[in-house]
Amino acid sequence: MMNDPPSAEREVRHGRLREAMASHALDALLLYAAGWRREYVRYVTGARLSASFAVVFLPLAGDPVALVASGEDRRAVEEAGWVADVRPIRPLQLDQPRGLRRVGVAHLELMPEAILGQVEEALPGVELTSATQLVDAVQRVKSPWELEQVRHAARVCEAGWESFVRALAPGVPEYVVVAAVEHELKRLGAEDNFMLIASGGREVMGMTPPGERRLQVGDMVRTELTPQVNGYWCQICRTAVVGEPNADQRRSSELFLEALEAGLAAIRAGVTAHDVARAENDVFRRHGYGEYCTSRYTRVRGHGHGLHPDETPSIVEGDHTVLEANSVVIIHPNTYTPLAGYHVLGDPVVVTAHGYEPLLTTERKLFEVAS
């Protein structure tokens, strides 16, 4: 199931990172992986790691060094073959190249004192500065190989949604629905899954991990599920009703479909995240639901995808990041309204010069499950 990235992919990625370093007057990058944020290190090593931390040193010129916390991670990096020099992270041993003055640290904000202190000792006199936004920007634009992985993840994503619908029935607890989805995703080779759920009526204000609540006839059941396949995440947001939807649930579905389609219609290379979010929110404003686009009721109107499920940019009004061709974003105008409570509907797309490539074929509708 694993489709290892070709070595040409390494040259592309390291080359793009080095271009970014040069344009920001950095002599090297240190890319840090926390146990829950390994995307940068996977990007530069091509390896799937499992320990709680790892660091890669990528100089502007010269060979990279990977610092890992376990024998298993050492083998993973060596087998990927992108970084030949693999060392233990504790004690941290870095040879300071001559002329090294300024180093960007990706995920500096998460690097623990135990590791940053060792980095500072290993690189005396070197200015360390955050390179998190810089590396985010590099990773936003996907290579053709990366886009193939996202398309594959999208197919798994759709199968996950189908298993979600199959699992819905009166009396079934939320956590058993999630178990069915996880089974299907893992059967199809997913490494992991980010998933939230909520069931009930108008009282539902947001989504969380599952509880013991058993589904009832008339419930709206909302989910965002996000399998990770060969490193790449892809998300779908849909809502289903157990039984026949009522008039308010149908009206809510129409509202969210209109907002999603407005957001998608705004997408093309060169527009900003703000432009897309405004297109979505204008639909709510036009129908008298503008207040439900605020942070009191919702987080974002979409976001990036890739080696992390929630990459930049955030699709929100006020974020003026320019969308670039071959970046991947999900558009989801998810929020609460008094019509039918929290509602989710979202599709991931690849941004193109004149629009977008849809990644899903799942219908954009309110699904109905026989009760």
Next chain:
Amino acid sequence: MKRGLVVLEEWAPAELRSRVETLQRRLIEQGVEVAAIYGDVHRSGDITYLTNLCLYWNEGILLVPARGDPTFLTKLSPRVHPWMRATSTVTDLRSGPDLSRLVTERLGDLDPGALGIVDGHWWPAILLRSLPAALPGWQIRDLGPLVRGLRLRPSSSELAVLRESAAVATQAWRTGALPGLTPTERVAAAERSAREHGVEDVLARASAVWLEVVVEYRGYWTAVAGGLQVQASQAALAEAEARLRPGVSRRDLEAGGVTLLHHVDLETGGDHRPDEDRDAPLEEGAVVVLSAGRSGERLMHTYLITADGPERLTGTWEGA
């Protein structure tokens, strides 16, 4: 990921209050006004132990004053607060993008004293280093693995949950180890079994003839792994098992080619263990995991250490 059932059991609030009170007594003994415990989705066992909070995403800090109720500071939205209140014992929840600022705002009304940082060297350095300037007059003091120390010897109610956790892991292993399954089918079957039994999280890996299952059930991690065939590492595991009793150290056991993890370190594979853990004598009542062999074929079981030797809590085909 932590995508499974999160519940606050009926018996839990009283026990959780007692755990917080134990920590508070330690703080008073050490002259500390407030303890701060950092956690994220990868490593949150100390916070879960004290509150039952499940950090299903992002980062947070639990502040435990020497007297009074804890406060949880989170980067998640206030929209999640009702769920957090329903599934934990924390009632004071505060949200914002800047954890340092949230700490400052929470402590702003208190007279400056000592702020105890639990496991300070594992805090994000930028956050840790921001605190002295953000909290003028406060003394910032590292408390080391204070909460981990409280967790090493489970109470009787914790042990009951650990036994349930081990039973769930065992059932998941047996479901995924049926003959004829592919590696992904093994993982899928184990995952479904564990989640249908109510785990928060499950980490499963498999080959055609081997399966490893690590589960988090009600905040308690256990692990089991084994092959569908006789494995060379069985002798090493059996030898370590025979030596597993109170007073033995991890260093003693690991000399035989096995590895030992306390259950509290399973969520991070032992990456955050203090160095002194290697030579500390194991205590009666501790729950630990022994593993033998390399990744992809290793044997693992979870044990309760008793005065008479180990009681294996997990099983594979040979039974438990």
